[in-house]
Amino acid sequence: MRAEALPQLTARAVILAIVLAVILAAANTYLGLFAGMTIASAIPAAVVSMAVLRALGGGTILENNIVQTGASAGSSIASGVIFTIPALIILGYWTEFKYSWVLAIAGLGGLLGVLFSVxxxxxLIVDQGLAFPEGKAAAEVLKTGENPAQGVKILAGAALLGGFMKLAAASGLRLISDTAAGAVWLGKGIAYAGTNLSPALLGVGxxxxxxxxxxxxxxxxxxxNIAIPLYSMFAESNPDLLAAITGACGAIGTGDAECAAGVIWSREVRYLGVGAMLVGGVWTLISLRKSLFSGIRTGLAVARAGANANIAxxxxxxxxxxxxxxxxxxxxxLLALYQAIVGNWGVSVPMTIIMIVAGFLFVSVSAYMAGLVGSSNNPVSGITIATILFSAGVLVVLxxxxxxxxxxxxxxxxxxxxCAACIGGDNLQDLKCGYIVGATPWKQQVMLAIGAISSALVMAPVLNLLAQAYGIGVPTESHPNPLLAPQANLMASVARGMFGGDLPWNTIGIGAAIGAAIIALDSWLKARGSSFRVPVLACAIGIYLPIELMVPIFLGGLLAHFVERRAHVGNDEEARDKVHRMGMLFAAGLITGEALxxxxxxxxxxxxxxxDVLALPPSMQLGKWLGLVMLAVVAWLLYRSATKARPEH
Known part of the structure; x- marks a missing residue:
């Protein structure tokens, strides 16, 4: 049967895609608010699709491709929403997430992202032939199609592991701690070390x-380990910081060192990350300018010529x-929404124009970056910061x-x-997969639009549920340890700072200098042809977030390195691909299980x-040591699950 005649946009494929999109949107919402990262979900969606459609009598490769296309919209919409909309809670503009507004922003932003990326x-896919790694990986999964039941078994088992550890942790049974961390004074400096015990972060890594x-x-x-000790040693020269530390944690050198580290990070150090992110966002635009404008011109020319009915x-x-x-x-x-906010057509119309121009520009940036480094590493937060800075600058004048x-x-x-930029990058990943397996682009584009709207429908209820249970962004008496929502906090800080807010611009400037140094280092590595690179936005997010979130991400990356080394023993390329796929599925399962x-x-x-409704009695709460053991077991199971997929020679 010719590929054109194979079923693609079938009712069962659309329904399954919508169900998976909603589930993945909810899971990535939690993960993004918790850790500041979301993951591309095309591969697990493809595996689930193959298993489900096989159980329903068999599905074509193009039906499975449609399912993973629509399902992957869930993670993209979640990213676009959680990076920005919680800032309205942090700014005090909302006390809860308004359903109709969240739906309008996420749904319409997602639809614009689909249109802008066409x-x-x-x-980017045909002429320049960019890699789009997740798209290629998903295509390989769809092409092999071997034993999807095994893939689902790995995915489900890992999800149960991740879910159990989350249930056992501090927000559930409190059998184990969320983190194993500590700090001590070294004179007036602070030595801090620790790790989060989240299997999801291990999977992300x-x-x-x-x-x-x-x-x-x-x-x-x-x-x-550098900035906090320095701020601590010289705190006496900063009366406000000194007062904050001593008031909350006791005297420098004798009080609670871990508490002092948290105060310094909250008041000063995270703004180093802000400065580095600002520089990173600007650098992303500068470094891509030639390829970006060339790609836009070529794409528009081809789209105008698309009326030819004889094309394949x-x-x-x-x-x-x-x-x-x-x-x-x-x-x-969206124009009506902006008018409802500012009540002035002279402001709402320019807001809409900025949104359209920035949307098209940054969808292009996002699509290009997704082609280079993949959706999971796409620096959408830097793109959004640049948008907010420019928008705020214009609005200050108006x-x-x-x-x-x-x-x-x-x-x-x-x-x-x-939201548009997140969907744009995801759209091109899915279209790369479709290009490899012989799909029809317009059918994928329609499915992605359906997935985006379906995901947008559930975002407000999920956000409100998480906000009521855990708190978001801002510690309160009832939620002293909220979901950090790091990007949304950053967006709120930048927007507020542009309108007379109290931002530590000196610290931001130092962070910008650090970002410039990282860019220089990365450029040097690129010139040398090094395979190791230092993307500035990845380093900036590491500065901005608590270090205990970064440790399991590093450990997960180290685990992947060991698995890859084991997989490359011998010349069996098919076996290596299987090892890679099984490991990715296990990691995705950990993330999905914990998030759900x-x-x-x-x-x-x-x-x-x-x-405390689920908490065990204090005598049964075993703390961080059991958590460390459990995380080590999960890491071993991940390694074992991946490496046993390689036949022994």
Whole structure:
């Protein structure tokens, strides 16, 4: 049967894609708020699709491709939302996530991302032939199609492990701790070390690899083992910082060292990460400018020529006329939303124009970066920071530097652009997969739009559930250890700082200098042809987040390195691919299981209005040592599950 005649956009494929998109959106929402990272979900979605459709009587490779296309929209929409929209809670503009507004921002932003990315397909996938690693990996999974039941078994087993550890941790049974960390005074300096006990972070590290794991841990070392000791030793020269430390933690040198490290990180060090991210976002645009504009011009030219009905089905994108109509239809509701916020057409119209221009520009950047480093490493947060900075600069002129609504308006622009950029990068990954397996592009583009809307429908309820159970971004008396929402906190800080807020600009400037030094180092490594690279935004997120989150990510990357070394013994390429696939599935299962359990745990907490509702008696709470043992067992099982897929020679 010719590929064109194979079923693709079937009812069962669409329904399965929607179900998986919703599940993956919820899971990535929790993971992103917790750790500041989300993962591409095409491979686990492809495996589940093959198993489910086989159980229903068999599915074609193109049906399975449609399922993974729609399902992967869940992680993309989750990324776009959690990077920005919680900032409206942090800014105090909302007290809860408003359903209709979240749906409009996420859904319309996602649809714009699909439309903006259509003209880029031929340039980036066909002409330039960018790698799009997750797309290629998903295509290999679909092409082999061997024993999907085994893949589902690994995925489900790992999910149970991840879910059990989350249930046993501090937000559930409290059998184990969330972290194993500690700090001591060295004179007036602080020595801090520790690790989070999350299997999801171990899985994230396995997926992103050792290079990224080393870089994010290096960022954590810069922040926690270099900057914090320096700020502590010279705290007496900063009266505000000294007062904050002594008031909360006791005297320098004799008080609670771990508490003091947390205060210094919160008040000063995380803004080093802000500065590094700002520089990284600008550098991303500068470094891609030639390829970006070339790709846009080529893509638009091909899209205009797409009216030729004789082109192969594998080259048929959504027609340009439909794209232009869609842009108008999806933009008008956003214009109305912006007008409802600022109440001034002279401001809401420029906001909409900025959103459209920045959306198209940054979807192109996101798509290009996804082609180079993959969706999981795509620096969308840097793109969004650049959008918010530019938007805030224009709004300062239009509204005045003291406008209270200014930061909110800037976040609203950034939120739509962020959702569009996330979907844009994901769209090109899926289209790369489709290009390899012989799919019809316009059918994938329609499925991605359906997946984006389906995911957007559940975002507000999931966010409200997590906010009520754990708190988001800002510690309160009822939620002293909230989900950090690092990117949203960053966006809120930047937007507020542009409108007269109290940002430590000196610290941000130092962070920008650190970012510039990292860029220089990476450029030197590139010139030498080194396989090891130092992406500035990965290092910046390491500086910005607590180091205990970076340690398991590094350990997961190290584990992936050992697995790859074991897999490359011998010349059996098929066996190596299987090892890689099984390890990725196990890692994805850990992430999905922990994230979904985090959502399930939130339900009784919210219903009972008590964070202790599931907690065991104190005598049964065994703390960090059992947690370390359990994490070590999970790591061994991940290694074993991957390496046993390689036949012994």
């Amino acid at each position: 003209p880029l397909r031929r340039s 396995y997926i992103v690899g050792l290079n990224i794991g080393i870089v994010v841990l290096a960022g954590g070392v810069i922040g926690w 089905h594998t080259e048929r994108d959504l027609p340009m006329k439909a794209i232009l109509i869609g842009l108008v239809l999806f933009t008008l509701p 509204l005045g530097p003291d406008a209270e609504i200014g930061p909110v308006a800037a976040i609203m622009i950034g939120a739509v652009v962020c 359990m985090g959502i399930f745990i939130a339900i009784p907490i919210v219903v009972a209005e008590s964070a």
